[in-house]
Amino acid sequence: MTSRFTELVVDCRDPERLAAFWCAVLDFKVIDRSEGRVEIGSWVPTVEDVRARQMPPTLQFIQVPEDKAVKNRLHLDVSPIDGSTKDEVTRLLSLGATMTDVGQGSDRNWVVMADPEGNEFDVLRTLAPQQNQLDL
Template sequence: MTSRFTELVVDCHDPQRLADFWCGVLDFTVLDRTADKVEIGSWEPTVTAVRAGQMPPTLLFIRVPEQKTMKNRLHLDVSPIDATTDEEVARLLALGATLVDTDQDHARTWTVLADPEGNEFDVLRTLATTTPDTPGAGTE
């Protein structure tokens, strides 16, 4: 017997606002929407596909009445694939993220941002390949 990781659920006040934000971050699309929940993903899950093998989970935003009160115990990490880390941080800030913490002492290799409802997430090092237009970007 086994299970599959199929959805990551995020409690929030405005499911559509967070779904729009995360669709912009991850290039996901809306898979399902009701008044109190929005599911987004990079693929359309089917029972057959899920049973065949582990696929990326979808994100499900569900409306709840309570406020976020402390640091997340679970968070997402994202890695830019076609830009430098600094360029991706700037793009995500323009989408509505807020800066929580930067790698001031270079002991870490990530930047902590928060989505429009204050849920922290990390932007890790870029996965873009080094090109003459992006000196120092990427890792092999």
């Protein structure tokens, strides 16, 4: 007997806004929505696909009445695939992300950011081909 990791759920005030932000960050598409809920992903899951193999999880944004109050216990890490980490941070700032400090210190090789509702995430080293890589 086994289970699959199929969705990661994010509580938020504005599911449409966060879904749009994360679609732009990850090049995902909205794959389902209902009142107070938006699901995004890189693929449209079917029962057959999920049963056959582990696939990337989708992200679901669920509307809740309260604002985020404390540091996330779980967060996403993203890695740029076609440019430098510095360029990706600049792009994410233009999409509405902010730089944030969660006590990470200055001696690190990742950048801590927050989405438009304050959920922390990390931008890791670039995975772009070597000629496109620049320092943080």
